[in-house]
Amino acid sequence: MKRLHPFLLLGCCLVTAMSGCKKDQASAPLPVDGLKAYAGKNRAKVEFDVPADATNGKVFYGTGNFVEFDVTDASAMQEVMVDGLAEDEQAIRVVTINADGASSTPRGVMVHVYGDKYQAGLKPRKWLDQVNKDPGSIELAFENALAGEDGVRVVYTTTTGAKDSAWMEASQNIVAISNINTDEPYYYYSVFLPEAEAIDEFWSAPVDLKTAVMLDFKKEAWVIAGTSGEQAGMEAAKLIDNNVNSAWQSQGGGSYPHWVTIDLGTSKLIDGFYYVNYQGPGKSAKSVKFELSDDNNAWTTALETQVQDSYLRQRLAVGQTVSGRYLRVSVVDAYDGSATSTAQIAEIDAFNTQNASGNNGKDAYSSSTAVALVNAKAPFVGDGSNPFPALGAFRMQKMQGWTHNSAAVVSFDDAGKSFSLFTANVWGLSTVTNGKVYQTVNLQPGIYSLKIKVAHADGPCDALGVVAAPGTMPDYTVLKTSADTWRYYDLVANQNKTVELVFAVAQASAVNVGIVYNIRDQYAATGTPWSSFNLNGMELAKIE
Template sequence: MKTIKYLACFFLVVTGACISSCTKEDDYKEITKDGEIYYPGKADSVAANGGNSRIQLQIHLGNDPLVTKVKAFWNNHADSVVGNVVKTTGNDVVELLIDNLSQGTYSFDVYTYTSDNAKSIVKKATGMAYGDNYLKALTNRTIKAISYAQDGSKVFIDWNEAADGEKSIELKYTDEAGATQTMIVPVGTMKTEVTGYRSDTKLTYRSIYLPEPHAIDEFSIGYTEVALPLFERQLSKSKFSQYVLPTDARDAWGWLMSYLWNEDYGTPGFATTNGIPQWFTFDMGESVSISRFKTWQASDRIYRAESVKKFEIWGSNNPASDGSWTGWEKLVDCQSVKPSGLPLGETTAGDIDYAKAGEEFKFPAGTPKVRYIRIKVLETWGNGSFITMGELSFWTSDRITE
């Protein structure tokens, strides 16, 4: 009895296995009735490189020789782009450029295909398209300071820190011939030198951004414009020397003309013999167009006695040896002021501070270049019969060309 039961069970198992086997075979035959299924080799890698309202897909293929095209889908497969594969001896790369994208993140499904449209399994990639919102967030790098080399041969631009994504700075300036020159300032640069520039012009610049390391487009906003500050250098007093002409006033009282440029703002200064008006001459050691001048009164007689009040500054490159005014040109008229306006003998602390800081006089634009200076004194603060001065300094916008 038990034997019959076991045989019956065995028969049922074998019968079921045969039925199942036949069903699978029938299914396989149905699936492969047009030939075996073939999946082409999928892409090895896909890079989605962002750009300005576009994305470039860089598709690196494997070594499947039957792949003839690639196709990328996005927007839930509602949009697609296709590219043909051109075979080479190496690993092939197909680049697909997708334009007219709104700013945002995009997901791509990439497939390879054979000539008979056999399709690979999917390779996914994600990329970002950039647009107006990204541009609105960009700013040009700011400048911390602009300065000059002492001889005026270079402009130094000190930059503030760069924002994330800045690749470079495009800097434009006007050269000495009047032509526009362009410099590319590398990323991370904190100080830039500009040579051969033209005075009284402007710098224009803009930051160039790369939103991601392999972005296909650079981004920038409008140029920032910065006026170059006026270049000035103080004339070296080490080159100054007395240049006595026959009609000039002479040193007196042990107060020598050389004390006018010794950088000692105390006493003694420079004093002359009697006689108003009077003049004296010195050599600056180089011919320049003077931009401004400062004078200091003798510290022991501020707004008093022989301190110079009203005077003229004349210049020459070839003064007449007889002491006449031949070859001289008046450069500027000067008159010292007392801030308080108080009468002779009365001063305020503000008056004293003003005088001790040095009184500045500007020269007109286009003042001719001169080497020799003649100061003609017309009046003193105390109507003295001779003059005293403490110190002199001169500046020029001329660059050193030697």
């Protein structure tokens, strides 16, 4: 047998190998054509055309993951769903395989996959209003569509108890719904497509429309449903007209309480009220009561509280969320102490966690000019007297610059430089009845605000902050009804607070501002030999 030369043998092998490679290349199917991927929620739909000889293939994603597919009709567009994709940009690669098992060159495409992160950032389109057309028929109004929004879906219960929904296109702002039972929950959500050709919808968080309607006050629709009385030009409707320069005033001569009932249109969720006093001279309400009802018949008290004698807006929190269609506002009594005087209120609003019915009144005076009071701010100064040396020489004194009647023996404690109305009966300093500590200021015409910074009581006492006509301060027993009393405030009931007394001066006049008080002994009850009432100061300002 002849031996082949080594080079000839190597040449034969190379020829054979090259022939095999050419055969493999010739038998491999062509790559896919028209490859496109459509975004979805943690998935993507992949579309492509396959060559005529393809029998199956693979769609690769991630790191080595793939989905296999079979080709039943090579002339048709192929669709493959790829699930379990992470939310982010994803690379998709497709190969086809023929009957010989040969694979095509891969073709790739990028797709943005969406998921929980995208959905969590979606907000519902803002709801504006609900119009009740007739029983079982409503119209809902919305602001313009948000970016990427496809529309709004409203889900509700029909009057026959079936579940149903209504669709509003992104280009629309109003959707009409008939045959709806609004006593049952109904809600809406915005539907989004992250891309125009996305295969999945994404929904915003739902908005409970029944609650939304109850949170929306729509004050312009409020009407007066009843009143204990009103005066011409100061009708009950002025209480809700969004104008603090107008006011409701009850009829004169009637006894308290004076009240107004407001129909809010539908039941509302309420966390509190804004209260604005009449903005002119007059007798202010002292205690007010807010009641709620669903039928204007059975009433539940939401809040009964004392309001300040102030021109500023007062926020009166209920302490819990309450609801009702009808609101009754009652003036229980007034600062003048009369049982039959008229009541005056400028404006009432309601608020909840999301809305307020109006922004009426002011939180601070736009124009305020301080009026100097003598020795009215800490640290206080004593007058150097020594009326009660039992506690140490010159410790207990009188407030310098203030007028004291004979019952007001001690008003200053040098140990703390404090404004302290004091008695110690068991030590020889008698209890105080009808004590008066005040000063007189000369004022020009205008509206004034006296703020009294109340500290605390230690023992049984009565203390009224007072604005009164010039001359001697009215006695405690008649102060609340005296014609000389312009304003007064119960300080014991407002410890650790700042209270305000607003009063008008019609012509240049001297005015007394100060305190009328009683301090009783507590030794028998508590063993404490003294009783006191303490103040942190007073401020007087012209506000108009």
